[in-house]
Amino acid sequence: MCFFNSIKTNIKLKCFLNFTESLKNKVGSKNKLKRFKENETFTNVYQPSRQDLVEADYDLKGDWNASVFKNSNPLVLELGCGKGEYSVALAKKFPERNFIGIDIKGARFWRGAKTALEENIPNVAFLRMQIELIDHAFAKNEIDEIWITFPDPQIKYKRTKHRLINQEFLKRYKKILKPNGCVNLKTDSEFMHGYTLGLLHGEGHEVIYANHDVYKNEGSPEEVTGIQTFYEEQYLEQNKPITYIRFKIKDN
């Protein structure tokens, strides 16, 4: 009897958990839809279709500064910007530079785009696209600098092609960067830090600066130690070292 009662209780508990999980999913999807709709009305959000990018390159290619920012300031990208916290913080810190946060997940960068509009920050925009197509959205030598903050390390060998730093991505970044343009990688992933240093040394790119624990070892620029995203704060609470590399991609 006791045995059957415990099965019944387990079944009830499972039903309850399934119900709360599906409720959470429903609320999550509703929020996402709301954010997608709002993104369409935001003046600082750009969402080209794959077709817009691939068939004839994007309209704004080579024209971002003139059309979007109306100046000729240095143009900086943050790739995989998530909620856009880093892009917004950099834009506030460097009003004389223009920033574009790029991510495929529009419901995430909705946060950064909304903050930028609410706080009247004119030098940051958000672009929803696959980073694999980056050279369809930006012209040769259009970009002064690239930031990649806390990318998914994609540790499994089969996932190498999705790592935002790999041989193929470096070739794409080189195409759009100015000759002296640098890439900045900030990560909590020891794997990503080590893999990147190995790749850079192996291919003969120039490592300008590397630090394997930016809050313990002095020398990192203020924009590395002075800006923390939501995720970075969590990593810091877990006492994870945060690493940083600044490098230049050599000519092909």
Ligand SMILES: C[S@@+](CC[C@H](N)C(=O)[O-])C[C@H]1O[C@@H](n2cnc3c(N)ncnc32)[C@H](O)[C@@H]1O
């Ligand atoms: C781990 S999150 C980091 C977000 C943010 N940089 C931060 O520090 O909080 C990685 C982000 O990169 C985006 N991403 C990864 N690969 C991408 C790709 N190939 N194209 C566009 N976005 C990508 C994901 O959608 C995700 O938002």
